[in-house]
Amino acid sequence: MQDQENPEVIPQPEGEGAPAAPAAAPQAAAAPANGEPGLEEQLSATEAKLAEMHDAFMRAKADAENIRRRAQEDVSKAHKFAIESFAEAMVPVRDSLEMALKVEAPTVESIKEGVEMTLKQLTSAFEKNRLVEVMPQQGDKLDPNKHQAVAVVPADQEANTVVSVLQKGYMIADRLLRPAIVTAAAPK
Structure with a gap:
């Protein structure tokens, strides 16, 4: 007779009628009895969150690079065209001076009047451009x-x-x- 506290394990042959092997440990960990998500579920959720965060990071990085590039282009254009406003205001002054030189028989009064009008144009150009x-x-x-x-x-x-x-x-x-x-x- 066998002792009930220490039963002897008798190996049984595999094949028909043999009991099924116990489930693997990872499957048991995947669905614990207390209702919490298993390790595999936690891992896949964490990987999904990581992929989402990585995507958001890459988008933010690309946005920052685009903003930096646009800012550089704006600065470059500002340097290139900074004088444009002043140049536009100066063109009429030059036109007036050229017209004064075309007058065939200028009088002292007409020259003085032309210079005064040209000075007003120049003063206006200065004011517009601070x-x-x-x-x-x-x-x-x-x-x-x-x-x-x-x-x-x-x-x-x-x-x-x-x-x-x-x-x-x-x-x-x-x-x-x-x-x-x-x-x-x-x-x-």
Whole structure:
């Protein structure tokens, strides 16, 4: 008689009537009894999420590259055509000067009138393109960011102030194009 606590396992021949082999361990792990998804399901869900994230990353990377390329093209075009607006405003000034040279018998009055009209066109072109005069008044404080003093002269005014303007300066928006050339008052 066999001991019931330690039953002896008797090998049975394979073939008909033999009991089926137990299920493989991975299949058992795929469907646990407690209702949670199995490892294979988790793996396939994670792989799907990874593929989705990779696709989103690649799309974002391509979008960023397109934005960078477009920005470079915009900067390049801005440099290339930055002067276009100013050039369009200057063409009528040149036309007026050429027409003045075609006049066969100009009088002093007609020349003066033509120059005044051409100066108005030029002033208008400067205004449209934010080209502003730097024209300090006598007694204004000397500003080294906008004025260039070429001489210091004795004067009856405070030191380091503008005595006279020898040449106007110009600014484009907030950037100095050319400083105003001035004489400054010497210290007393």
